Amino acid sequence: MKSFKLYSLDVVEDDTSIEVPLVDGLILNKEDERSTWLLEAYTDLSLYDYFQKISEQNRDIIIEAVITKKENAPAYFQTNIVSLTKFEKHISVLFEGRIRRNKSDYSELLLESLLQKGLEGPALLNEFREKIQSKPKLKVKSNK
Template sequence: MKSFKLYSLDVVDGEASVEVPLEDGLILNKEDERSTWLLEAYTDLSLYDYFQPIFDHSRELILEAVITKKENTPAYFQTKIVSLKKFEKHISVLFEGHLRRNKSDYSELLLDSLMQKGLEGPELLKEFKEKMKSKPKIKVKNP
């Protein structure tokens, strides 16, 4: 098992995205035969009402996670909430899931989004290089 610091976390829901402000976060690669990952977000109590119905209905979520430091390329995970704990001022949300490898490569997603905006040629290349450095969030479609 390997553990990493969860730097940032967003829930991607179709065209919408919900930023989860982290008080603290941890991500574990269980390195098991199913390639399972655990992501724990320790976040603000105000998000409890957002996560509770998702947990109650065992709804799948796509998470965009940046691991260790801001400069790292986001990774996308197909997850379900396995635990939701309420504390005095915070909540702990534990997700279990798998790394999405299909259409989750950041550079492919970025290129696709720029092309959908109608960019091409030198303008596309310039914008692509700039965005690869700044790593803006990209909306992904649920499978």
């Protein structure tokens, strides 16, 4: 098992992305036969109802996570909530799931989004170079 610092976390739903402000976070690669990952987000109490609703629906959600430091490309996980704990001012949300795309696929997602915007030629190349450095958040389609 390997553990990493969870730098940032977003929940991706349809065409929106909900940023989860982290007080702290941890991600574990269980290195098991099912390639399971655990992500724990320690965040603001105001998100309790949001995560409680998802948990009650027992539905999968896509998580966009940046691991260890801001400069790293985001990784996408298909997860479900296995635990939701309320504290005085914060909550702990424990997600379990599998990685959807590895870090090297970020450039492919970026290129696809730029092509969908109609960019081509030098404009496409310039925009790609800028975005690959700044690593903006990308919307991903669910595998459902």
